[in-house]
Amino acid sequence: MTREHLPMPDLTCREMLLQMGPSHPAMHGTVKLDLRLDGETIVGIDTSIGFLHRGFEKMCEASTWNQCFPYADRLNYVSPAINGVGLALAVEKLLGIEVPERTRYIRVILSEIARIQDHLTAIAAAALELGGFTAMLWAVEARDHYYYLFEDVAGARVTLSYCRVGGVRNDLTPDFREKFHKAAAITERLMVDIDKLLTRNRIFVDRMRHLGVMSAAQAVDWGFSGPCLRASGVPYDVRKDDPYLVYDRVDFDVPVGDNGDNFDRYLVRMEEIRQSLRIVRQCFDQMPEGPVNHPDWQVTHPPKTEVYGTIEGMIAQFELVFRGPVVPAGEVFHSVEGGNGELGFYVVSDGSGRPYRLHVRPPCFAIMQALGDMLKGSMVADIIPTFDSINMIGGEIDR
Amino acid sequence: MPVLTIDSRQVEVEPGTTLLKAAAKLGIDIPVFCYHDGLPVAANCRMCLVEVKGAAKPCPACEIQARDGMEVLTASPLVLEARRSVLEFILLNHPVDCPICDQAGECILQDHYFDHSASPSRTQVRKVHKAKAVPVGPNVTLDKERCINCTRCVRFCREITGSRQLVQVQRGNHTEISVFPGRQLDDPYSLCTVDLCPVGALTSRDFRFQKRAWFLKPAPAICPECSRGCNVWADAADGKLWRIRPRENPAVNQWWACDHGRLAFHRFEQRRADRALVDYAPRETSRAATLEAAAVAAQRLQAIRSQGGRIILILSSMISLEEGYAALRFASVVLGQKLVLIASRPDGEKDALLRTQDANCNRDGLSKLAARMGLGAADLAGFFATAQAAEVAGLVSVGAEYAVPMLPEGARMSEAVTLAHCLDPVADKSTVLLPIPGHFEKDGHYVNSAGLVQRSQPALSPPDGCVQAHVLLSEIASKMGGSLGSSDLASARTAALSLIGTGEGSHA
Numbered sequence: 023m024t025r026e027h028l029p030m031p032d033l034t035c036r037e038m039l040l041q042m043g044p045s046h047p048a049m050h051g052t053v054k055l056d057l058r059l060d061g062e063t064i065v066g067i068d069t070s071i072g073f074l075h076r077g078f079e080k081m082c083e084a085s086t087w088n089q090c091f092p093y094a095d096r097l098n099y100v101s102p103a104i105n106g107v108g109l110a111l112a113v114e115k116l117l118g119i120e121v122p123e124r125t126r127y128i129r130v131i132l133s134e135i136a137r138i139q140d141h142l143t144a145i146a147a148a149a150l151e152l153g154g155f156t157a158m159l160w161a162v163e164a165r166d167h168y169y170y171l172f173e174d175v176a177g178a179r180v181t182l183s184y185c186r187v188g189g190v191r192n193d194l195t196p197d198f199r200e201k202f203h204k205a206a207a208i209t210e211r212l213m214v215d216i217d218k219l220l221t222r223n224r225i226f227v228d229r230m231r232h233l234g235v236m237s238a239a240q241a242v243d244w245g246f247s248g249p250c251l252r253a254s255g256v257p258y259d260v261r262k263d264d265p266y267l268v269y270d271r272v273d274f275d276v277p278v279g280d281n282g283d284n285f286d287r288y289l290v291r292m293e294e295i296r297q298s299l300r301i302v303r304q305c306f307d308q309m310p311e312g313p314v315n316h317p318d319w320q321v322t323h324p325p326k327t328e329v330y331g332t333i334e335g336m337i338a339q340f341e342l343v344f345r346g347p348v349v350p351a352g353e354v355f356h357s358v359e360g361g362n363g364e365l366g367f368y369v370v371s372d373g374s375g376r377p378y379r380l381h382v383r384p385p386c387f388a389i390m391q392a393l394g395d396m397l398k399g400s401m402v403a404d405i406i407p408t409f410d411s412i413n414m415i416g417g418e419i420d421r
Numbered sequence: 422m423p424v425l426t427i428d429s430r431q432v433e434v435e436p437g438t439t440l441l442k443a444a445a446k447l448g449i450d451i452p453v454f455c456y457h458d459g460l461p462v463a464a465n466c467r468m469c470l471v472e473v474k475g476a477a478k479p480c481p482a483c484e485i486q487a488r489d490g491m492e493v494l495t496a497s498p499l500v501l502e503a504r505r506s507v508l509e510f511i512l513l514n515h516p517v518d519c520p521i522c523d524q525a526g527e528c529i530l531q532d533h534y535f536d537h538s539a540s541p542s543r544t545q546v547r548k549v550h551k552a553k554a555v556p557v558g559p560n561v562t563l564d565k566e567r568c569i570n571c572t573r574c575v576r577f578c579r580e581i582t583g584s585r586q587l588v589q590v591q592r593g594n595h596t597e598i599s600v601f602p603g604r605q606l607d608d609p610y611s612l613c614t615v616d617l618c619p620v621g622a623l624t625s626r627d628f629r630f631q632k633r634a635w636f637l638k639p640a641p642a643i644c645p646e647c648s649r650g651c652n653v654w655a656d657a658a659d660g661k662l663w664r665i666r667p668r669e670n671p672a673v674n675q676w677w678a679c680d681h682g683r684l685a686f687h688r689f690e691q692r693r694a695d696r697a698l699v700d701y702a703p704r705e706t707s708r709a710a711t712l713e714a715a716a717v718a719a720q721r722l723q724a725i726r727s728q729g730g731r732i733i734l735i736l737s738s739m740i741s742l743e744e745g746y747a748a749l750r751f752a753s754v755v756l757g758q759k760l761v762l763i764a765s766r767p768d769g770e771k772d773a774l775l776r777t778q779d780a781n782c783n784r785d786g787l788s789k790l791a792a793r794m795g796l797g798a799a800d801l802a803g804f805f806a807t808a809q810a811a812e813v814a815g816l817v818s819v820g821a822e823y824a825v826p827m828l829p830e831g832a833r834m835s836e837a838v839t840l841a842h843c844l845d846p847v848a849d850k851s852t853v854l855l856p857i858p859g860h861f862e863k864d865g866h867y868v869n870s871a872g873l874v875q876r877s878q879p880a881l882s883p884p885d886g887c888v889q890a891h892v893l894l895s896e897i898a899s900k901m902g903g904s905l906g907s908s909d910l911a912s913a914r915t916a917a918l919s920l921i922g923t924g925e926g927s928h929a
Contacts, residue, residue: 319539332542333515334534340519341535344526344635348536 037065040402044073048151048406051416055393055405062401067394074416082380086346087113087187090380095181097382098418100143101136101361103172106185111266112356112367113187116349119316125189126267127309132184133267133358134298134305135172135202138209139165140361140413141249141291141298148288148410149220152229157219164212167205171198187347188322189315199306206299213295220288230285234396234408237282244395245388248363250412253290254282260359272304284411321347346375353379362386362413384418425491440482440493441469449495452504452533454511454619455571456483459676461580466511466571468533470503471495479503501537508538514549514594515620516566524621526634530569549594557599558586558606560626560680561615565597568622574598574614581677582774584608598622609772612680616666625664627684632656632663640880641668643867645739645860646682647769648779650869653678655686655861655880662686662861662880673873679776681769689859692844695884698854706886711855715893718838718853719900722815725836726901730814732756732836735801736791737820738765738781740890741865741877743910744857745787746917747891748819749794755903756817761791764801764823777870782860786868786921793920802826817897819890820857821847838897840890842883857890858883864910866918874922 040057043049052073058065078097082090094109095102107129114121121129146161169179174195176182184191220226236246241254251258259276261269277293279286315322319338328335351373357366363385370379389412397408424433427444434443439462444451454466462484470479474492479499494500512534519525551565570589575598578587586606590599600606606614615623637656644651644665651674656664665686667678697704697714704710722732734752736745752758769780791798804810805826814833821841828834839851842859857863862883866876895908906912 319541320535324541328541331517333512333517333519334538334540334542336517336519337512337531337534338539340525340531345535 042405044070048409050147051414051419053390053414053416053419057402057405059402062403064397064400064402064405067397067405069390069393071390071416071419073420075420076417078421079380079382082377084376086343086375087349087377088342088347090377091185092181092183095183096417097384097421098140098361098365098386098415099180100413100415101140102181103132103136103184104140104358104360104365106182107133107267108356108358108360108365109367109369110185110187111358112354112369113347113349115356116352116354116369116371117187117321117347118350119188119318119321121189121316122313123310124193124312125314127305128190128194128314129185130267130269130272131194131202131302131305131309132182134301135168137359137361138295138298139168141295142209144291144361144410144413145216145220145288147413148230148284148407149216149226151406151410152226154220154223154226157216160212160216160219164205164209167208171201171205174198174201186315186322187349188318193314202302202306206302209295209299213292217292221292227285229404229407230283230288230411232281232283232285233400233404234284234287234411235282236392236396240392240395241282244392246363246392247388248360248385249287249290249294250389251363252277253279253286255279260357260364264357266356266358268305268308269301271308272301274298274301284407287411342375348375349373357383360385360418362389362415362418365418382418382421384415384421386412386414387419390414390419423487423489423491425487425489425493427493428495434487436486438487440471440473440480440485440487440491443487444471444482444493444495451482451495452529452537453483454529454533454569455573457573457617457676459581460573460576460617463572463576466569467507468504470500470507472497472499504533504537505540508534509540509543511569512542513544514566515569516548516553518564518567518621522564522567522621523624523629523634524567524618528621529619551595551597556626557623558608558611560684561606561611562624562626562629563598564622564624565599566622567620568598569620570596570598571619572598573617573619574623577610577614577617578606578608581613582608582610586611587614609679609681609776610677610774612683613667613677616676628664632658637663638880639666640861640878641876642861642880643782643869643875643877644678644682645782645867645877646679646685646780647775648777648781648784648870649674649775650782650867650873650875651678651682651775652875653682657861657880660881662689673869673871673875674775677775679772679774681776686861689843689861693859693884694841694844694848694854694856694887696886697856698848698851700852704886706884708885708888711886711888711893712896714853715855715888715896716900718836718855719897721836721853722817722838722897723901725815726756728814730833730835731758731812732815732817733758733760733762733813735762735764735816735818735823736787736798737818737822738763738784738787739822739860740783740787740820741863741867742783742786742790742874742917742921743865743913744819744863744890745783745790746794746913746920747894747905747908748817749791749796750905751817751894751898753794753796754905755898755901758796760797760799762801762804763787763791763798764818764820766822767824779870782869783867785870785872786866786874789868790917790921805829818847818851819894821845821851823847825850840893842887855893856884856887857893858887862887863889866914866921868921874918 043054054070056068146158149157176184324335349371353370366383368381372378464481464484469482472494636658639654642655652668652670665683771778815836
């Protein structure tokens with residue numbers, strides 16, 4: 023719905039200021055939009071963030087490297103597994119170590135499952151707020167099967183605290199693979215249903231297409247990444263362009279959109295879910311058996327038999343807990359493809375067991391700042407699908 | 422002077438300097454277990470082995486003296502391997518005790534293993550077991566399994582106190598630290614062996630299992646138990662003091678502190694004055710209630726003065742210079758006195774190492790301060806033996822760590838206002854008791870028997886009802902129509918220190 027579609031009587035009215043959020047039900051993630059309106063038409067948007075600020079970066083400075091992982095889970099809390107992987111990879115880059123082969127696959131599997139959940143959530147929220155309650159329930163159902171998988175492997179459904187510097191907490195459960203395939207089959211069936219329900223749905227399409235448009239050039243200028251950038255036609259994906267872990271060994275496509283509008287962002291996410299399923303299946307085929315943690319006890323916790331049975335393991339455990347893994351002094355930046363785009367960790371170590379500085383480059387910060395640009399001239403009601411399609415996550419944007 | 426090369430860097434040192442010290446001069450840290458600055462060199466732990474060019478095998482850096490043209494490597498593959506091997510050897514019979522060991526968290530065996538080895542155990546044989554939790558003395562418990570036989574404790578008893586109470590017995594795997602049959606480690610400095618012990622073999626019976634090391638927050642304080650003024654760390658957590666450890670100061674106490682001083686802090690926990698008492702009736706435990714009680718005291722003192730009664734000030738020799746300054750100003754400006762009384766604790770047991778006879782931490786400082794403020798100072802007991810004591814109608818006592826003097830015949834004493842942190846005998850006799858922070862709760866300066874001005878910093882915050890002495894005195898002064906001038910601690914400190922000397926570390 024743009025202004026041109028409606029007969030507008032020539033009324034003179036003053037610009038109206040309207041605050042949307044932070045407790046507005048559609049402003050999920052807790053954000054406030056200061057709208058300047060001419061009637062129902064948006065003249066400008068000022069975005070206020072900070073309602074979910076936890077001081078993540080500062081807290082990390084007082085925590086050992088491994089204590090940062092639970093905090094990192096709370097960045098993008100829709101796909102927490104990727105955050106842990108990103109942080110672990112950054113610290114390992116500074117350490118100059120490679121995790122065992124099996125862990126590299128485990129981390130990719132977890133990341134891609136998290137991406138599926140992230141995209142399902144974004145689609146569910148958009149459908150829900152445009153009136154498609156059924157599609158939401160189906161997407162959430164698909165997502166839930168993966169939460170059960172996570173619960174098996176990490177004990178928690180959402181905030182896993184699963185990654186560690188130099189490895190992961192434990193190996194996958196023996197039936198993980200089997201359960202994944204079941205969950206994947208259910209997801210594919212539900213995806214077909216969601217596709218039928220939304221992709222050619224007149225109401226859905228009318229409120230998504232040609233709205234929140236970002237050209238490729240604009241998107242690059244604003245610093246977009248992830249599905250929002252690819253929907254604008256730029257095929258940039260950290261997994262392809264700067265492959266980490268085992269992404270260079272698996273075959274997958276990077277879907278791109280044509281128009282850079284809300285609908286393209288929806289389509290890109292739908293396709294990425296299918297591609298992620300493809301990646302995980304290939305990983306299960308390639309994944310070797312073996313240890314999941316780096317053998318250096320200055321970095322990773324010794325096996326529990328060593329901790330309880332030998333003084334060497336006991337001391338290493340003690341030191342790793344109260345002093346933290348020994349990370350050489352230096353600084354490093356490492357980024358991974360998060361649910362919303364390029365998730366970067368800039369870490370500085372002074373050689374102690376705690377970060378001297380830890381900075382996060384959250385993908386949706388760059389995207390959120392363009393919201394006003396995307397919506398200028400649109401109607402108030404268009405805020406909802408546009409805000410949904412960029413999938414702002416408060417935990418990540420506020421840190 | 423010999424010039425040698427350590428890790429490709431040249432350094433010139435005094436003749437007789439060990440390689441360990443020469444490396445330290447370059448900022449190179451060599452790990453040690455048995456070496457201690459205050460003890461003779463034993464070179465038995467072998468942790469400090471370094472490679473010396475031309476030497477047949479690795480040399481202990483703590484013992485070998487620097488010679489001109491020596492080439493030393495402290496991080497060569499040989500040295501790193503030597504350290505790993507030494508640690509593997511030491512850990513061979515070390516029990517898996519960290520979770521129940523008091524030393525965990527401040528254990529150099531833990532730190533050195535993690536920094537210099539971190540390799541898994543390769544041993545296939547059972548560990549040698551020895552006696553655990555042996556009460557070797559009134560203050561010290563020995564765990565023979567945890568001992569790494571560095572002999573620091575043995576050397577301490579032999580060389581520093583001369584008591585020779587600890588010895589090494591048996592051979593090889595079965596070597597252990599022991600006391601002679603029928604004897605115990607009752608050296609008055611026995612807790613120094615606990616500090617010296619690099620592992621958790623010797624532990625303090627007082628501190629054992631009380632608090633994990635990583636919860637403790639150390640504050641640099643001064644021990645108040647005698648006029649030596651030993652520098653100590655006061656380790657506190659959860660609003661409670663748990664342990665006193667010596668803090669190195671070559672000019673005062675070197676690395677040591679006596680058992681008496683370390684354990685005396687428990688007296689601050691007993692009968693703690695945490696609320697004001699007016700005529701023995703307790704007030705609320707709040708700052709406001711204490712200030713109200715101070716107003717009552719002021720009113721009563723004012724009543725005595727208006728009737729021409731004499732009010733005299735008593736200074737406990739245990740209070741800080743800051744408190745002393747405020748009290749002395751109060752005596753001269755508000756009470757209009759030319760004489761103050763200094764009350765001291767009775768003499769303690771002097772020993773050959775640190776403890777002095779004077780059991781007061783600031784007697785000299787307060788006397789000097791009074792003299793420099795133009796006030797005469799008399800001894801409390803002496804004054805009360807004279808006839809003029811009978812004329813005294815009121816007393817204000819700052820600090821109460823002294824014995825209650827006998828009142829003279831015909832005394833007209835009607836008010837005794839005491840500022841104290843404990844309900845000791847003096848406080849028990851007071852008509853108004855105003856609680857003040859205890860020694861480890863306040864920031865203050867003290868003058869030791871050598872005339873050195875030293876600062877003691879607070880390890881704890883005082884209970885809610887306690888108000889600093891200078892604030893209380895300034896409150897009473899203003900209610901009595903006088904003024905002490907500025908009532909903040911910083912100005913009292915500046916004034917006191919400029920009268921007594923130039924500042925911390927200077928001589929009064």
